Amino acid sequence: xxxxxxxxxxxxxxxxxxxxxxxxxxxxxxxxxxxxxxxxxxxxxxxxxxxxxxxxxxxxxxxx
Numbered sequence: 001x002x003x004x005x006x007x008x009x010x011x012x013x014x015x016x017x018x019x020x021x022x023x024x025x026x027x028x029x030x031x032x033x034x035x036x037x038x039x040x041x042x043x044x045x046x047x048x049x050x051x052x053x054x055x056x057x058x059x060x061x062x063x064x
Contacts (some may be wrong), residue, residue, distance in 0.1 A: 001039040003047050006058040007031050015053055020046035024059075038064075 003023050005016075010031040016024035017032065022043040027033040039047045039061070051059035 002062050003034045004060050011059040016050040019050040025049045
């Protein structure tokens with residue numbers, strides 16, 4: 001499973017790293033980023049929750 005963020009639409013709310021810090025973090029520019037190549041198996045549910053909770057729907061989760 002992979003996660004990616006359309007950073008052009010990110011509003012830097014910080015919700016995704018609050019929900020799933022194993023996959024998401026706030027970058028130096030203040031916007032969210034994915035910091036792992038593959039979503040760890042034990043974080044898949046939280047990564048999906050972060051995507052579902054994103055207020056601007058810019059987080060995408062894809063199966064490999």
